[in-house]
Amino acid sequence: MSEGTDETTGREYWDARYSESERVWSGDPNAVLVDETAGLEPGTALDLGCGEGADAVWLARQGWRVVAADISAVALERARRHAAEAGVGDRIDFQRHDLATSFPEGGFDLVAAFFLHSWNDLPREAILRTAASRVAPGGTLLIVGHVGEPMWVEEIGAYVELPTSAQVLESLEPAAQEWEVLVSRERTRAHAGPGGHTADSVVELRRR
Template sequence: MTKDERSAQEHWDDRYRENERIWSGEPNVALVREVSGLSPGSALDLGCGEGGDAVWLADRGWRVTATDISGVALERAAAHAAGRGVADRIDWQRHDLGESFPEGTFDLVSAHFLHSTVDLPRERILRRAATAVAPGGTLLIVGHAGWPRGHEPEDHPEVHFPTPAEVIASLELAEGAWEVRTAEEYERTRVLPNGEELHHKDNTLRLERLSR
């Protein structure tokens, strides 16, 4: 384990220890919107956090592999899954995705908000995510298009939030092998567990890997 890897893991473990709960426990809105019409199969949830998306998928019949860099987050996610009665449908795995990646291919690979103020090779991770999509499967990438309004930090000017077009270009996909199903940018309001409202501009990219 490298020093950089340790610091990234410690960063996220400390982040989750700041509060008993960081996220709402509910699935991301874009996941529900884009996946509800798909037939359940195997799913990979990258950066699963406290497990809201993975539990929602498992509750609807998906077999889920869910990974995060934070052991603290994974413990909370596993407890959430057990409380919902879907623990047997989710394989929780701890990965620093810049160093290791879950094995296999999946009918759905979902990556929500893979942004970090510590080192994160996001483009390389997402290219690896694309190779993990089975023929006929779906790649769902949801990200922020900028900092929340009124919360722009002064100490991280290097953080770049790519557009859907920039994400597609960075994936380096084989020509004719994929079809874009959704590529959009939109405004949304997120309510934190403490009641604070954050106003985001986000984007969603959903790609289908063609069977032919």
């Protein structure tokens, strides 16, 4: 992974990161997404930080119409190819956004924000509050992030705050009369690389 610097923009960093190899991620949907959306009626979904498109493609295959956003043009091009090869390209609208400065418009039945971590000054709490504002009445907000120091922190040479599920929930400031908390927990999972395992925070809310 390339090391970030103060002079490198988020777009430049992530384009360079994705350009380092033909594929960065596995191509499989995140297990938490599969588990937590299993009982939801397909509708409209917003996938924030979609990367190479595995989650968006999986949602589209389940019948969702998806807006998928990422900061990297390189990642989005791979995601479009993945969607086309899977036969769901017409069900996904891929959009390039630096979520600190622009955001997809509209309301959605599902808003998913997975691993929105970055070495640069990413206003994650503000982004997640904006994500919550995009959830339609009766819709679901699903946030997953790393907890504890991940292996890549040493590679990029930067501190990244990785809050617990309770801290994420507190930062969202969900009003009890507006939101129902479905899940707020940590999930330990096996990791394919060296280092054994890591933990993820999982927060799932439903707008009343």
